[in-house]
Amino acid sequence: MELQTLTYIVVGLTFALYLGIAVWARAASTGEFYVAGKGIHPILNGMATAADWMSAASFIGMAGLIAFNGYGASVFLMGWTGGYVLLAMLLAPYLRKYGKFTVPEFIGDRFYSRTARLVAIICLILASVTYVIGQMKGIGVAFSRFLELDYDTGLYVGMAIVFFYATLGGMKGITYTQIAQYVVLIFAYTVPAVFISMQLTGNPLPQLGLGGTMADGTYLLDKLDAVLTDTGFKEYTTAGMDNRLNMFVYTLTLMFGTAGLPHVITRFFTVPNVAGARRSAAWALVFISLLYTVAPAVGAMARLNLMQTIEPTKGDYLVYAERPQWFKNWEKTGLLAFEDKNGDGKIQYTADKATNEMVKVDRDIMVLANPEIAKLPNWVIALVAAGGLAAALSTAAGLLLAIASSISHDLLKGILTPNISEKSELLASRIAMAFAVLGAGYLGLHPPDFAAGTVAIAFGLAASSLFPALMMGIFSKRVNRTGAILGMLTGIIVTMLYVFQHKGIMFIPGTSFMGGMEQNWFFGISPNAFGAVGALANFAVAHIVSRMTAEVPQDVQELVEHIRVPQGAGAAHVD
Amino acid sequence: MSQESENNAKAYWKANLRLVMICLVIWFVVSYLFGIMLVEPLNEIRLGGYKLGFWFAQQGSIYTFVALVFFYAWRMNALDRKFGVEED
Numbered sequence: 001m002e003l004q005t006l007t008y009i010v011v012g013l014t015f016a017l018y019l020g021i022a023v024w025a026r027a028a029s030t031g032e033f034y035v036a037g038k039g040i041h042p043i044l045n046g047m048a049t050a051a052d053w054m055s056a057a058s059f060i061g062m063a064g065l066i067a068f069n070g071y072g073a074s075v076f077l078m079g080w081t082g083g084y085v086l087l088a089m090l091l092a093p094y095l096r097k098y099g100k101f102t103v104p105e106f107i108g109d110r111f112y113s114r115t116a117r118l119v120a121i122i123c124l125i126l127a128s129v130t131y132v133i134g135q136m137k138g139i140g141v142a143f144s145r146f147l148e149l150d151y152d153t154g155l156y157v158g159m160a161i162v163f164f165y166a167t168l169g170g171m172k173g174i175t176y177t178q179i180a181q182y183v184v185l186i187f188a189y190t191v192p193a194v195f196i197s198m199q200l201t202g203n204p205l206p207q208l209g210l211g212g213t214m215a216d217g218t219y220l221l222d223k224l225d226a227v228l229t230d231t232g233f234k235e236y237t238t239a240g241m242d243n244r245l246n247m248f249v250y251t252l253t254l255m256f257g258t259a260g261l262p263h264v265i266t267r268f269f270t271v272p273n274v275a276g277a278r279r280s281a282a283w284a285l286v287f288i289s290l291l292y293t294v295a296p297a298v299g300a301m302a303r304l305n306l307m308q309t310i311e312p313t314k315g316d317y318l319v320y321a322e323r324p325q326w327f328k329n330w331e332k333t334g335l336l337a338f339e340d341k342n343g344d345g346k347i348q349y350t351a352d353k354a355t356n357e358m359v360k361v362d363r364d365i366m367v368l369a370n371p372e373i374a375k376l377p378n379w380v381i382a383l384v385a386a387g388g389l390a391a392a393l394s395t396a397a398g399l400l401l402a403i404a405s406s407i408s409h410d411l412l413k414g415i416l417t418p419n420i421s422e423k424s425e426l427l428a429s430r431i432a433m434a435f436a437v438l439g440a441g442y443l444g445l446h447p448p449d450f451a452a453g454t455v456a457i458a459f460g461l462a463a464s465s466l467f468p469a470l471m472m473g474i475f476s477k478r479v480n481r482t483g484a485i486l487g488m489l490t491g492i493i494v495t496m497l498y499v500f501q502h503k504g505i506m507f508i509p510g511t512s513f514m515g516g517m518e519q520n521w522f523f524g525i526s527p528n529a530f531g532a533v534g535a536l537a538n539f540a541v542a543h544i545v546s547r548m549t550a551e552v553p554q555d556v557q558e559l560v561e562h563i564r565v566p567q568g569a570g571a572a573h574v575d
Numbered sequence: 576m577s578q579e580s581e582n583n584a585k586a587y588w589k590a591n592l593r594l595v596m597i598c599l600v601i602w603f604v605v606s607y608l609f610g611i612m613l614v615e616p617l618n619e620i621r622l623g624g625y626k627l628g629f630w631f632a633q634q635g636s637i638y639t640f641v642a643l644v645f646f647y648a649w650r651m652n653a654l655d656r657k658f659g660v661e662e663d
Contacts, residue, residue: 066633071614074632078606081637085602088644089595093651207634211624219624237618237629247611273662275655278648285644289637296633564588565660 003378007146010382011389014184015161018177018393022165025176040175042276046283048175049267051182053080053284054291055131055395056138057455059185060388063370064363065453066299067306072240073299075250075529079459081285081292082251083258086467088281091259092268094474096277097563101269102402103262103466104410110473111484112556114415119488121406123465124262126492127458128403129440131261132396134454136444139392141364144333146385151333152445158392159441166397166437167430174397175270181390186290188387192371192380193294196301199374206297224304230314231307232351236300243524250456250529257459257531260467263395263402274566302370309373310349310358317346326372335362403436404429456528457499464491464534472542474564477557479542482549487542495534499527587658594650598643606636 040048058080066073098106103124108117136155139162144154166174190206197209201220214220225235234240240247258264267284268277310318320338330336337360338347349358368388371381408429413420420428465488472479472487479487525533609617614628622630655661 071629071632074610074629077633078610078636081640082602082606085598085640085643089598089647208623210634211622211630213624221624221626221629237626241614244611244614248607251606251611275648275652275662278651282641282644282648285641289641293634293637561584564591565584566655566662567660568662 003381004148006378007382007385010379010386011146014180014386014390017180018165018390021177021180022174040270040272042271042280043283044179045175045267045271045276045280046285047182047287048178048270049264049280049284050287050291051178051185051390051394052174052267052398053264053288053395054182054185054391055455056135056142056388056392058291058295059189059391060138060141060367061134061364061453061455063295063298063302064366066296067303067366068363070234070236070239070300072247075247075254076456077292077296079251079254080258081289083255084281084285084288086255086259087264088278088285090471091265091474092277092281093274093566094563095265095470096268096271097274097566098559099269101266102405102410103265103470104406105414107466107469107473107484108410108414110556110559111469111479111481112553113481113485116469116481116485116488117410117414119485120466120469121410123461123488123492124406125403126496127257127260127461127466128262128399129436129443130461131263131455131458132399132403132436132440133443134458135392135396135399136440137454138364138388139396140444141333141335141362142368142385142388142392144335145329145365145368148329148332151335154333155441155444159437162393162396162400163434163437165393166400167433174394174401178394178398181394182287185387185390185394186287188383188390189291189298189367190294192374192376192384193298193301195376195380196305196370196374197297200301200304206294206301210297210300220304221300224300224307227304227307231311231349234351236303246525246529249525249532253463253529253531253535254456254459256463256467256535257461260462260465260470261459262406262462262466263398265470266402266405267398298367298370302366302373305370305373306366307349310347317348320345320347323347324372326369329372330365330369333365334360335365336360400433400436404432407432453528460495460499460528460531460534461492463531464495464538468535468538468542472539474560476543477552477560479546480549480552483542483544483546486545487538490541491534491538494537495531498522498530498533501527583658584660587654587660590654590658591651594647594654598647601639601643605631605639610636 062073062076065076095106098109100106100109104117104120107120108114136158139158140151140155142154143149143158144151147154147157149157193206194204197206198204200214201209201212202215203209203212210220212220214223221237225237229235268280271277271280309324312318320340327336331338337358339357339359341355341357342348347357348355350356368384371384408425412428413425468491469484469488472484522530522533609628610632614632617628617631618626620627625634652661
């Protein structure tokens with residue numbers, strides 16, 4: 001069957017499945033809308049968390065980054081999994097014990113202040129909206145390719161689907177669809193990886209294939225190192241090693257951010273008890289690791305296949321007129337471009353900007369193009385399309401829900417109009433989602449970075465504001481209202497100033513006041529990696545200010561004592 | 576809270592912090608130490624086609640993280656029972 005038809009069928013079937021589940025599990029109450037009522041089994045919740053977590057950035061973006069940055073991209077692998085260790089041990093069980101719906105609600109209660117809650121809402125919205133922009137980039141890439149449209153139109157189609165899907169279900173619908181989406185996305189990610197690993201190394205396990213030998217007896221990674229250095233690129237297994245401080249800080253930022261991102265934390269409010277929250281976090285990491293340990297193999301093998309397609313034997317480049325179908329398809333999206341600089345009709349692909357003729361290779365296309373480059377059967381390619389869309393949709397939905405609930409539940413009900421009815425609160429949260437989709441879609445037209453890079457900035461914002469506040473709220477009885485508020489503000493402002501200074505205000509091109517110049521980086525730390533520095537400032541300010549101001553009231557100290565022991569958790573509740 | 580249960584809660588919290596510290600030391604060693612700071616010397620050692628430092632950065636640290644969270648959940652649930660603070 002023809003690829004295009006097959007893609008429509010597979011994508012159509014999976015969408016019908018998600019929509020069916022969303023309608024079946026439609027949320028009737030605010031409780032179901034925000035935290036799925038109560039009592040989702042920890043393993044299922046772990047799966048839903050994994051789908052929530054693994055976004056277009058993980059599915060589409062990450063392997064592309066690994067393919068082009070080699071060792072340097074390890075920050076994403078360690079950062080996005082290691083954060084779960086922090087989440088499981090420092091936050092999830094306690095927040096579950098506390099037992100309410102949203103992150104700002106906890107911060108407002110623990111720091112006995114509406115201002116603290118308001119600051120948390122602002123931080124949450126900034127981080128989540130930036131994150132959704134990253135998803136929109138991924139969605140735009142996926143839709144433009146599979147509907148054979150240009151990137152912008154693909155993005156519009158994606159926005160419409162995300163909106164429809166997220167507003168309908170609420171948390172209950174989202175939880176069940178996310179379980180289905182996890183299954184689709186992990187299957188779609190690993191099947192082509194197994195095929196390609198078999199082709200290249202004869203080992204069906206990509207994790208082992210990456211360390212295995214190729215048909216000619218050389219190790220795959222050694223071969224890749226050689227191919228890359230021959231064409232002037234950096235050696236794969238050591239690329240990026242020169243700026244190790246940046247890697248260290250970057251990894252820390254991604255880990256703190258993982259633990260501080262509201263849509264993931266909210267997931268742990270949906271399990272029945274504290275032990276369930278611990279187990280659920282552990283299972284979530286298992287399901288996530290399935291993809292994260294395969295991704296390095298996908299990246300390395302995709303890069304090798306790409307290099308060898310364009311330069312089959314040394315010095316003998318592919319003739320442009322004979323380029324394969326996938327090349328033509330991606331050219332249509334504008335994400336892949338060739339320019340015959342020396343007029344010989346062949347595709348010279350080198351690291352040298354002056355002679356390189358692959359003038360544009362958007363990294364975000366690697367995972368989607370990978371099965372085509374490896375000449376895998378059409379059904380595998382169609383499956384990858386469905387998987388990429390599942391990843392993008394599930395995360396976008398989870399994020400939009402976090403944004404919507406912080407606006408309708410925290411801002412409207414908690415601060416502005418406490419008497420709002422349940423029905424109006426639901427309506428308000430759906431309206432908030434609509435605006436979030438439009439805003440993120442608009443910014444997604446000019447994303448500040450590749451999908452994974454944009455997402456990294458969101459992590460920096462969460463890492464510098466919410467994570468320290470949550471952690472200090474649980475592990476310290478000394479940090480008080482003033483300390484927490486000034487800490488959060490310092491953290492997020494330090495991070496935002498640094499990011500905007502290099503990437504433009506709210507990422508709008510041309511508004512950056514220093515440009516992306518690397519020589520201006522503080523100790524060589526890139527803007528995407530800066531969140532951990534903000535977090536450090538947050539911790540420091542909060543502790544110093546708390547020491548100089550009034551002690552935490554007795555009843556709040558008792559609240560802290562209370563959340564530290566699991567006994568008497570009960571179900572999550574609204575009030 | 577009675578004096579006795581207060582002491583019990585304190586001891587529980589101390590045991591908890593100790594467990595978390597142990598886990599976080601391992602967490603730091605496999606990722607930041609082996610995967611980033613010591614990557615060059617470790618790369619001298621090979622694990623099949625993998626250089627060891629590279630392996631820790633892209634595979635080994637993740638496997639360790641998974642083991643850690645399960646170890647933590649198992650030990651914590653045991654601590655809950657030992658101190659009698661488990662959920663009903």
